[in-house]
Amino acid sequence: MLDRQDRQLLEWLQGDAGLSVGDLAEKVGMSKSACWRRIQKLEESGVIRQRVTLLDPEKLNLPLTVYISIRTNQHNDQWSEQFREVLADIPEILEVHRMSGDLDYLIKAVVTDMPGYDRLYRQIIRANLSDVSASFVMETMKHTTALPLTHLPTV
């Protein structure tokens, strides 16, 4: 069970993984050692998954984000597993979700430009897909990795 202080720590850490234990301790009002142990526990328990560095896609020559919707007529496990492995190895592909509803998979990818998208497209359709359609991101109006902590059971 996560108490108020754990939540506060998580709130701060979601925004900045580089904060020192000392800073955090001050922010949530406890000693450094208590704070440090809290963080350890949050890591051990898996609430904290990992600490990552986010880069600027534009600066990496990846200004175009695309969502690719896929329908397939292949629905067996073996095909699905192979599809997963292919996509896992393509670094431009950031997310792959199996979806409810009329589309089967939704993919998020980053590319340099339209020719870049076309190269990606050609890789993907090697699998047996009945329908592939792309929507391009014109403008990202919000983008955060911070999850709300408001749905936890009350202490």
Place this chain on the structure above:
Amino acid sequence: MLDRQDRQLLEWLQGDAGLSVGDLAEKVGMSKSACWRRIQKLEESGVIRQRVTLLDPEKLNLPLTVYISIRTNQHNDQWSEQFREVLADIPEILEVHRMSGDLDYLIKAVVTDMPGYDRLYRQIIRANLSDVSASFVMETMKHTTALPLTHLPTV
């Protein structure tokens, strides 16, 4: 311009923001101080955006991810700006993109369950939207924040 060593540093840091300068220095084969300065420059130049902590949605009672597609008949700047502000303040909403093609906006959100989605839906449709449809994530097959460094101009 990012040379081989910068790229290697970024590669490692994307995977783990918690690596020490010493470890990184060893991995890419340079001294600690050189390594430290490289990282500073990458931060100053904005290639490194931020370091964040990723949490486990399930452990936060947010097992359901949903993509919400929106069409609207409102296309003026003022409406758009207001829409943005409303969405920015809803913590369950992680991403909002203005899209090309037949849908206007694509939203990614996390919720506890279907009633949770319904509450979110009701908040969103307060805006003047002509069409809102949801697709739920059954299974996330890939999810990374690491961008490919393979599209940078060669040194």
Place this chain on the structure above:
DNA sequence: GTCTTATTTGAAATTATATTTCGATAGTGG
């Protein structure tokens, strides 16, 4: 080529931070 200048480097010193230790405190069940 070689001189000059501006960058970048590595080792060592310094400063700051993470981690451990240990005794004190507070809550729990019997």
Place this chain on the structure above:
DNA sequence: CCACTATCGAAATATAATTTCAAATAAGAC
């Protein structure tokens, strides 16, 4: 009230970040 357990804070120790400075390297200018 006592024994037990979990948590705490302050201080000690171990690691790591940051700065300093002299040497090495790269980039032009001629």
